[in-house]
Every structure is written in C-alpha cells, then in structure tokens.
Amino acid sequence: MSPSLTVRRITADQGAVFRELRTASLREAPYAFGATLEDALSADAASFNATAADHAVSLSVSTFILYTEGHPAGLIEAHVDDAEVRRAFVCELWVAPAVRHLRGGELLVDTASNWLASVGATEIYAWVADANRTAMRFYEALGFGPAGEHRRVERAADQVESLLVRHVPTTSQVFQQ
Numbered sequence: 167m168s169p170s171l172t173v174r175r176i177t178a179d180q181g182a183v184f185r186e187l188r189t190a191s192l193r194e195a196p197y198a199f200g201a202t203l204e205d206a207l208s209a210d211a212a213s214f215n216a217t218a219a220d221h222a223v224s225l226s227v228s229t230f231i232l233y234t235e236g237h238p239a240g241l242i243e244a245h246v247d248d249a250e251v252r253r254a255f256v257c258e259l260w261v262a263p264a265v266r267h268l269r270g271g272e273l274l275v276d277t278a279s280n281w282l283a284s285v286g287a288t289e290i291y292a293w294v295a296d297a298n299r300t301a302m303r304f305y306e307a308l309g310f311g312p313a314g315e316h317r318r319v320e321r322a323a324d325q326v327e328s329l330l331v332r333h334v335p336t337t338s339q340v341f342q343q
C-alpha cells in the first residue's frame with residue numbers, strides 16, 4: 167500500500183527539521199540547488215530557527231514540508247521576489263528518494279502554488295537547470311512551460327538554467343503582476 171502523503175506549512179519551532187531536510191537535499195541532489203552542502207553545514211542552528219520562524223508567518227516567503235506517515239520527507243520554498251515587477255517563485259524542491267513517484271512533488275508544488283495564489287500571484291515561476299532532466303519533465307508534467315529566460319547556474323558557470331512558468335487562478339488582490 168502507498169504511504170499517505172501530506173503537506174503542511176513549516177511552523178516556527180521546526181528549525182531542526184528544516185536543517186535536516188535542507189542538508190539531506192543538498193547531500194542527495196547537489197546538482198539541483200544553488201547552495202552547497204558545505205553552506206548548510208556551516209550555518210548555525212540559530213539561522214535555521216530564524217528562517218523557520220519567518221517562513222511560518224511571512225506573507226512573502228514560506229516553506230512547506232512533505233510528510234509520509236507523519237515523517238518529514240521533502241520540502242519546497244515559495245516566495246514573492248522584491249523586484250519592481252513582483253514575481254512568485256517556487257524553489258528548493260526536494261522529495262526523499264524513498265517516496266519519489268508517489269506525487270509528493272506534485273503535492274508540494276500545488277500547495278506552494280495555492281499559497282502564492284492566496285497572496286495574489288497569477289503566475290508561478292521556477293528556475294530549473296537544463297541538465298536536470300527529471301526536474302524539467304516533472305515541471306512540464308505539472309503544466310509549467312518555458313518563460314523565455316535563461317541564466318548561468320551560479321555554482322557551475324558552464325551550465326545553464328531556464329525559467330519555467332505556470333499560470334494559476336488568483337485568489338487574492340494583494341499584489342498584481
């Protein structure tokens with residue numbers, strides 16, 4: 167029987183869980199993220215506690231955690247950037263290998279997208295490395311398509327990442343794009 171998967175917004179007291187998931191994701195899939203495992207390991211516990219506390223209540227940035235049978239098994243960040251034309255992004259997506267292909271990634275993206283729509287987003291953006299074919303196919307399967315922007319991957323200057331976008335019905339008027 168498939169394990170039951172749920173997603174909930176991070177709570178202010180989950181700094182240690184956040185640290186555990188971030189380091190696990192950077193250890194398992196270093197090719198997928200801008201930060202490195204060394205960055206995460208050298209950051210002190212207080213910084214993870216501060217991030218959890220902020221992401222639990224902020225109106226512009228949040229983290230959502232995937233649980234399988236109550237155990238943390240993945241995460242995603244959702245944020246609205248502070249550029250002049252405000253855009254809503256999902257990033258830092260990771261699902262533990264043991265629970266992949268069970269639609270946990272889809273649940274994370276949809277939950278994060280719904281939250282971004284609730285604060286006014288009508289388009290959800292994601293930067294994905296061109297070499298990360300699994301993530302590309304995953305986002306395409308969820309209805310994301312090319313937004314037409316490309317940039318060099320920060321930690322690997324010989325690689326390129328592309329911006330993907332998915333339209334969502336807005337549920338709020340907090341900001342207009």
Ligand SMILES: CC(C)(COP(=O)(O)OP(=O)(O)OC[C@H]1O[C@@H](n2cnc3c(N)ncnc32)[C@H](O)[C@@H]1OP(=O)(O)O)[C@@H](O)C(=O)NCCC(=O)NCCS
Pocket residue numbers: 195198199258259260261262265266267268269270271272273293294295298300301303304305307308
């Ligand atoms: C990308 C990732 C989050 C997908 O998580 P997941 O929980 O396995 O994905 P889901 O089960 O929700 O998949 C939904 C759909 O995406 C597509 N998909 C997912 N994994 C895929 C793969 N390896 N190859 C092709 N398509 C894939 C499929 O269409 C799938 O639907 P299906 O199961 O009916 O075929 C996961 O593989 C992961 O954590 N990878 C490492 C980190 C990473 O690359 N993060 C993205 C950074 S941009």
